[in-house]
Amino acid sequence: MSTGFLHLHVFVTTLFLLFMAFKVVLLVLNKTSLLETVRNKTKVVDMILGALLLVTGIGLLVFKGSVPAYIMVKIVAVLAAIPLGIIGLKKGNKVLAVLSLVLIVYIYGVAETKSYKFKKDKITVEQASDTILEANADTQISNGKALYEAACVECHGTDGKKGLFKAADLSASALSREEKIQIVSNGKGTMQAYKDQLSAQDIESVVSYIETLK
Numbered sequence: 726m727s728t729g730f731l732h733l734h735v736f737v738t739t740l741f742l743l744f745m746a747f748k749v750v751l752l753v754l755n756k757t758s759l760l761e762t763v764r765n766k767t768k769v770v771d772m773i774l775g776a777l778l779l780v781t782g783i784g785l786l787v788f789k790g791s792v793p794a795y796i797m798v799k800i801v802a803v804l805a806a807i808p809l810g811i812i813g814l815k816k817g818n819k820v821l822a823v824l825s826l827v828l829i830v831y832i833y834g835v836a837e838t839k840s841y842k843f844k845k846d847k848i849t850v851e852q853a854s855d856t857i858l859e860a861n862a863d864t865q866i867s868n869g870k871a872l873y874e875a876a877c878v879e880c881h882g883t884d885g886k887k888g889l890f891k892a893a894d895l896s897a898s899a900l901s902r903e904e905k906i907q908i909v910s911n912g913k914g915t916m917q918a919y920k921d922q923l924s925a926q927d928i929e930s931v932v933s934y935i936e937t938l939k
Contacts, residue, residue: 730788731890731915734781738836741774742829748814749826757817764814775807788889798841802832839917848876848922869934872927876919885938890915896938905932 744767751760764771782803786796806828813821834843874883881887885895891914898905909928912918919928 730781730784733777734785735836737774737777737781738829738833741778742826742833744771744774745810745826745829749810749822752814752817752819752822760814778803778807793839795835795839795841799832799835802828802835806832848872848919848927865930866933866937868927869930869932872923872931873934876922877931880916885935892916895935898935898939902932902936905935 748760748763751757751763782800806825809821809828810825812818813823813825835841873881878887880889880892881895882889885898888894900908906928908916909923909931910918910920923931
């Protein structure tokens with residue numbers, strides 16, 4: 726169900742963006758007659774898309790069970806973009822309409838990158854030196870646990886069984902260590918890639934911890 730909500734949210738957001746972009750272009754090009762016709766014929770569609778955008782967004786928050794900073798920024802942007810767009814198109818105010826479109830594009834970018842800066846931050850935890858980590862498996866697993874709790878627990882849960890957005894049950898995984906490293910590094914399905922946020926050593930540590938969940 727959570728994956729369905731995610732796909733529906735992306736689909737609705739994309740449609741909402743396309744409808745808004747089309748109408749803003751008409752406004753900027755002074756096609757007021759055509760714009761009015763389009764607005765009248767799509768009024769119900771706009772209401773449905775706006776409602777679905779909010780409902781699916783709230784649904785995703787419920788599934789996640791937490792509100793990261795990028796989601797807070799996204800919520801504020803959504804609450805600003807929708808009324809700005811409505812007012813801008815209704816009053817023929819090009820500045821407000823374009824600003825609304827820019828905000829919606831920004832919202833889409835935030836959702837795709839999971840960062841309000843469009844750049845995924847490095848995931849770091851306090852850890853021992855690489856030399857100690859290589860020599861001490863227990864320390865590596867401890868480091869892996871901290872990284873797992875920072876990056877993976879939201880979808881996989883503390884025991885690896887949560888399964889949010891169809892996340893694999895890590896406690897029952899039959900994948901080899903190398904396959905797990907590849908998936909953590911490059912992502913799979915709805916799971917993002919972590920090769921830009923975690924070092925190779927950190928990914929090794931995360932996989933070492935994951936293997937203790939069986």
